[in-house]
Amino acid sequence: MECLFCKIINKTITANIIYETPELIVFNDIRPQAPYHVLIVPKQHIATINELTPADKNLIGELFLAAKHIAKDLEIADQGYRTVFNCNAGGGQEVYHIHLHLLGGRQMIWPPG
Numbered sequence: 001m002e003c004l005f006c007k008i009i010n011k012t013i014t015a016n017i018i019y020e021t022p023e024l025i026v027f028n029d030i031r032p033q034a035p036y037h038v039l040i041v042p043k044q045h046i047a048t049i050n051e052l053t054p055a056d057k058n059l060i061g062e063l064f065l066a067a068k069h070i071a072k073d074l075e076i077a078d079q080g081y082r083t084v085f086n087c088n089a090g091g092g093q094e095v096y097h098i099h100l101h102l103l104g105g106r107q108m109i110w111p112p113g
């Protein structure tokens, strides 16, 4: 199995896991781009947003509900935060297992780089 995030999910490589359910896992990004930068990752391997199907609707909803709860736990819900999915090379995707970035703890700027 080659996928880096599948290895983190299967605990064959370590990550700083902060939350886990039967459907998803959340861990700190190894190269944080903000004071808080976590990755919310479905346990099911889906390479990119382009591979999503209607059967994944509930799963994607779970990722955003996890983002909401984690932002509250990190006490950044009121000040605000950013959620990002990158898709394919042009979107800046490096790891081909979908994940929702949750970034906070500083002022976000727009447009993003």
Ligand code: 5GP
Pocket: 004, 015, 016, 027, 028, 029, 030, 031, 032, 039, 085, 086, 092, 093, 094, 095, 096
């Ligand atoms: P992408 O560019 O695919 O949207 O985001 C991939 C993210 O995974 C990047 O922010 C990168 O820093 C993070 N990342 C890459 N390798 C590892 C790793 O081995 N462990 C952790 N915790 N994060 C990683």
Ligand code: ZN
Pocket: 003, 004, 005, 006, 007, 044, 045, 046, 096, 097
């Ligand atoms: Zn994977």
